[in-house]
Amino acid sequence: MEKLRYERPLIKRLESEMPNKFGMKAEHFPKSHIDGVAVKDLLEEHGSPLFVISEKTIRNTYQRAKKAFSTRYPKVQFAWSYKTNYMDAVCNIYHQEGSWAEVVSGFEYDKAIKNGVPGKRIIFNGPDKTISDLTKAIQNESLIHIDHLDELYTIVELTETIKKRPRVAIRVNMDTGVYPMWDRFGFNYENGQAWDALNKIMASGRMDLIGLHTHIGTFMLSAKAYGVAARKLADLALGLKRKYNHDIKYIDLGGGFPSKNTLKGAYLPGNDTNPVFDDFAEEIASALLNSEFSPDALPLLILETGRALVDDAGFLLGTVISNKRSSKGKRNTIIDIGVNLLFTSFWYDHKISPAQEFTHFNEETTVFGPLCMNIDVIRESALLPLLNRGDHFVIHSVGAYNMTQWMQFITLRPRIVLIDMNEKVHIIREAETMDSFNKFENTPEHLKKFEL
Amino acid sequence: MTKKRKLTIAVSGLNAVDSPGPGVAVIRALREAESFDVRIIGIAYESLEPGIFMHNLVDKTYQFPYPSAGVDAILERLEYIHSIEKLDVFIPNFDSELYPFIKLEDTLKEMGIHMFLPTMEQFEERHKVNLNEFGEKYGINVPKSKAIHDLGAIYSISSEFTYPVLVKGKYYDAAVAYNMEQVKTHFNKISAKWGYPIIIQEFVHGTEFNVTGLGDGFGNTIAAVPMRKQYITDKGKAWGGISISDKRMLELTDKFLSQTKWRGGFELELMKNKENEFYLLEINPRMPAWIYLAVGVGQNIPEALVKLALGEKVEPFTSYKVGKMFVRYAWDMIVDMEEFQIISTRGEL
Amino acid sequence: MKIKPNIAVSDSGFVFNPDTGESFTVNPIGVDIINYLKDNKNTGEISTQIRQKYNVEQPTFEKDFDDFVGLMLNYSLVIND
Structure with missing residues (x-):
């Protein structure tokens, strides 16, 4: 007789609690395959833990976003936010789909150029653009989004030596009624800084002012705020039209759309509550169409959304190391994925699904990473089925920021694979090795020897 | 007398306890309906909700996933219940159920399960965080309210409100504060439980x-x-x-x-x-x-x-x-442990 | 270690402790273990029986078994000899 699948014995006291309307989150469904490839096979071949990116999900999500906006507004352009995930393979999927590049450092800028993005199709954001970055960007005719007055003056100075007119926009910050208000980047709308900066650019006569940019926040749960932002940028554009008879070419509303992740402290799952592309598109498109732009001078709408496009396409596969019980009697599960790989676990309750079948019995569990560090907690409390040592699981929606903010800490970083449209698996980043890590180190001669 | 048609109606909120849900009262009303007879399907979240054991009111009870489990889990359970019971109407009675059920209204309708819920816009608009705007929009007197997200914002309260004020959680909980110190205490306590924002409201x-x-x-x-x-x-x-x-x-x-x-x-x-x-x-x-x-x-x-x-x-x-x-009165039912055992282990009674 | 004689477990996994009035649920393998304990089987016998029925290595099972029995002890469902 074939033996039954083992599940550890479980005894639970029935607590006589009344529904307090705030129950536990049960995560019910096994995730044994990603795009038709077995989780078990992936881990066997590539080791555990393992990042997996689904090309299919990326393209589908992109198409959905594009459709949401382009059915409501005639001129739409996406620009892939490199910082969200700058694996070349990932960036190039977006470029194949038609995305420009949005970068925030010289490093990211060079990456985009190396990927083959034409300079004219690179948007350069951020407060730290060096003189050599700016020089390059001016020569390549990239779109420079000015963040502060010092940068504006630097660009004016550079035009004395470079014989090209920089193509610029300013970044505007504003009150859109959401909290917290991001006012550290760019020029403020309400107090007149933004209008002042625009006048300075026009007065210099040395640059082409072609756009207006804002980025109102991150993981925005209100679509309405984008309508406010669009109206305020339209108002600035109208001011330029009146005063200088100058038409700006584009309005860039940045990113900040949420993925399906659930923020810590949220009661209902993000998958149910977070606004979707259609909600944002509706607000933004109506704000622009109802503004005073004349129909034949409607600006191009640029979107730099990163998280909402890539988060759900990323999976992190891992293995259970051990089950323990805490001094207070609570179940602890240690997995081979820590906060070094899953930076976003600091603000999300990431969904974790076992990769194999399980019964409906479950236990409230704290999920710890493997690091020798107390803050290494992946989930403070999750209602999980009874996972055994060696069992596999899938952490969902990890495609944004984790592959750029991960830390080489205590251990080396694992492989990243991509599953293509035909369900073929490609390694897009090798696991780090002792050699790759040591390549950067140099030990002075007198420190090379010791006796113990 | 003509025979009345029979409807199968699912009702939640069976927690007829000291801070009661409306379910049992709703069921009593439905049992007295003149235009139809009912078979009542109880929807329970916990195994000790009194309505589960009121067999003269509730014909069959199913345990149900909490709203926080997500729309997919709710739908899966509902499909199971519907396959057995063929529900005509579903009446959710908890505030926290409304969000997922409003989202599911069309899906349920296609399955043949009818509901009569506010629209998502109405549901969101009446939220206490939005009460000021609501009052303004519809010309209805509302107490002045302000949503605050961090302790720093508390300092402006003294100039904008006169004490006492109500300190309210986003979903539940409210406390009266007579000075800023008390606002701080309630702010910390309530935000720890229900998150942000906290609503400061004029005490009428x-x-x-x-x-x-x-x-x-x-x-x-x-x-x-x-x-x-x-x-x-x-x-x-x-x-x-x-x-x-x-x-x-x-x-x-x-x-x-x-x-x-x-x-x-x-x-x-x-x-x-x-x-x-x-x-x-x-x-x-x-x-x-x-x-x-x-x-x-x-x-x-x-x-x-x-x-x-x-x-x-x-x-x-x-x-x-x-x-x-x-x-209102409290009533001690005598319940066989067998019944508690069945609902606890099988999720149905 | 012995299970208290008045502790019963139903096939559906419901356990009631008449001394304390507490009730518990256990999963199917837990039901097996409680029934073996009621039959006065010792740890070695239980481990053998379980490993015949379920696909599990001895060290894994014994660790989980100790944890399970530890909780039952905590809940006053078993007594130490």
Whole structure:
């Protein structure tokens, strides 16, 4: 007789609690395959833990976003936010789909150029653009989004030596009624800084002012705020039209759309509550169409959304190391994925699904990473089925920021694979090795020897 | 007598405890409906909800995943229950169920399960975080409220409000604060439990009144019964109340319904101050636990709601008996452990 | 270690402790273990029986078994000899 699948014995006291309307989150469904490839096979071949990116999900999500906006507004352009995930393979999927590049450092800028993005199709954001970055960007005719007055003056100075007119926009910050208000980047709308900066650019006569940019926040749960932002940028554009008879070419509303992740402290799952592309598109498109732009001078709408496009396409596969019980009697599960790989676990309750079948019995569990560090907690409390040592699981929606903010800490970083449209698996980043890590180190001669 | 048609109706909120859910009262109303007979399917979240064991009221109970489990889990369970019971109508009675069920309304309709819920816009708009805007938009008096996200914002309260103020959680909990120190204490306590923002609200002194009713979604008042709480428990729940005839409360209700085109059952929490002005404190987007009083005075709101859910025409109620009281009481049922065992292990009883 | 004689487990996994009035649920393998304990089987016998029925290595099972029995001890469902 074939033996039954083992599940550890479980005894639970029935607590006589009344529904307090705030129950536990049960995560019910096994995730044994990603795009038709077995989780078990992936881990066997590539080791555990393992990042997996689904090309299919990326393209589908992109198409959905594009459709949401382009059915409501005639001129739409996406620009892939490199910082969200700058694996070349990932960036190039977006470029194949038609995305420009949005970068925030010289490093990211060079990456985009190396990927083959034409300079004219690179948007350069951020407060730290060096003189050599700016020089390059001016020569390549990239779109420079000015963040502060010092940068504006630097660009004016550079035009004395470079014989090209920089193509610029300013970044505007504003009150859109959401909290917290991001006012550290760019020029403020309400107090007149933004209008002042625009006048300075026009007065210099040395640059082409072609756009207006804002980025109102991150993981925005209100679509309405984008309508406010669009109206305020339209108002600035109208001011330029009146005063200088100058038409700006584009309005860039940045990113900040949420993925399906659930923020810590949220009661209902993000998958149910977070606004979707259609909600944002509706607000933004109506704000622009109802503004005073004349129909034949409607600006191009640029979107730099990163998280909402890539988060759900990323999976992190891992293995259970051990089950323990805490001094207070609570179940602890240690997995081979820590906060070094899953930076976003600091603000999300990431969904974790076992990769194999399980019964409906479950236990409230704290999920710890493997690091020798107390803050290494992946989930403070999750209602999980009874996972055994060696069992596999899938952490969902990890495609944004984790592959750029991960830390080489205590251990080396694992492989990243991509599953293509035909369900073929490609390694897009090798696991780090002792050699790759040591390549950067140099030990002075007198420190090379010791006796113990 | 002609035989009445039989409807299968699922009802949640079976927690008839000291801070009760409306489910048991709703079921009593449905059992007394004149236009149909019912088979009642109880929807329970915990195995000790009293309604589970009231076999004269509830025919069969199923345990159900919490709203926080997500729409997919809810739908899966619902499909299972529907495959056995063939539900005609589903009446969710918890605030926290409304968000997922409003999202699921169309899906359920395709399955043949009817509901009669507010729209997502109505549901969001009446949220206490948005009460100020709501009052402004519809010209209804509301206490001044401010949502705050961090302790730093507390310092402006003294200049904007006069103490005492109410400190309220996003979903539940409220406390009175008489000075800034107390605001801080409540802020920390409530935000730790329900998250941000915290709502600071002007404290309106006066007498509390409630109205329950039913809007048809086109701005018409189908039912409205005002009540004054006579005895309030330490949890702030009415333990006794009396139906009253205040024209202005009815006018306010009509205004609320005609302006918002509210769809579904509701409860308005009102405060009448010394100047005899009514303030709208809160809009509960569902029927209250005292809904049976409405039946007792001649307006069977749950019955009317079921008919509206089924797309039938309902004539508005035009009168009710004034001066009828409800007095709530506790009742100890004797339950075999066998039953508790079955609901605990099988999730059905 | 012995299970208290008045502790019963139903096939559906419901356990009631008449001394304390507490109730518990256990999963199917837990039901097996409680029934073995009621039959006065010792740890070695239980381990053998379980490993015949379920696909599990001895060290894994014994660790989980100790944890399970530890909780039962905590809940006053078993007594130490």
